[in-house]
Amino acid sequence: MHISEEELITRLKIKDSAALEFLMDRYGSTMYLFAQRILDSYGSREDVEECVSDVFIMAWNRIDEYDPLRSSLQTWMYMLTKYRALDCRRKLTDRPQLVVIDDDLTNSDNLERTVIQKAETEEILRIVDSYGSIDRTIFYKKYYLYESLDMIASALGLTRKSVENRLRRTRNALKEQLILAWKEDISHE
Structure with a gap:
């Protein structure tokens, strides 16, 4: 299946699960490698997989926040992945966070x-x-x-x-x- 970025976004906004699957197929391995690079020695393969799964859930839930005038869908996915992976990395460190x-x-x-x-x-x-x-x-x-x-x-x-x-x-x-x-x-x- 091949669909344009605009159609993909439209289908995600109406909560078409096939569109989510397509999004995961299109960006899954790229986002996995990106999250893996950020988490590096902080977490296991399972931690990276969980992080990337969280990213796709975030994209599904927050697709209405995506603005194609500001960035491409891929860039938006990179930003979601970056911030989620950094959150995961902070949680994986053994040092307690002082609030x-x-x-x-x-x-x-x-x-x-x-x-x-x-x-x-x-x-x-x-x-x-x-x-x-x-x-x-x-x-x-x-x-x-x-x-x-x-x-x-x-x-x-x-x-x-x-x-x-x-x-x-x-x-x-x-x-x-x-x-x-x-x-x-x-x-x-």
């Missing part, structure tokens, strides 16, 4: 900073998603999958130097686009 109630957490400046950081992350993902397939893939493999330059080069059939150059150009272009967006925001204030 500190900080008056600063209720400070409106911190709330504003958190909102701004989220918006900046979404803007970065939106910009990166507009890049060509190879540059976008290199960016995500490096900064979201934490792959080494050698691993990326090998997977894409490129030289390490080529990957370095493409990554540098992508970072520079991203920096320029973010500066332009920032200047535009300031001029509207």
Whole structure:
């Protein structure tokens, strides 16, 4: 079965279980490898499998939060996986987590900073998603999958130097686009 991303999203929103199965087939192994990389030596294979299962349950329950104008479905799945795997990693560490109630957490400046950081992350993902397939893939493999330059080069059939150059150009272009967006925001204030 092959369906477009738009149709997949539509079917997930109406809770079509076949669409969930298709989503799992399409992204399951990729999300597993990503979660495995984040959990690394913290958990077992079963922990990684549980983490990825949780990601698909989250996607099923939160599909209405997905915004195709902000990112591709794959990017959204990577973000869900990243945050779920980091949560799992924290739970798997033997150190008890100390909960500190900080008056600063209720400070409106911190709330504003958190909102701004989220918006900046979404803007970065939106910009990166507009890049060509190879540059976008290199960016995500490096900064979201934490792959080494050698691993990326090998997977894409490129030289390490080529990957370095493409990554540098992508970072520079991203920096320029973010500066332009920032200047535009300031001029509207």
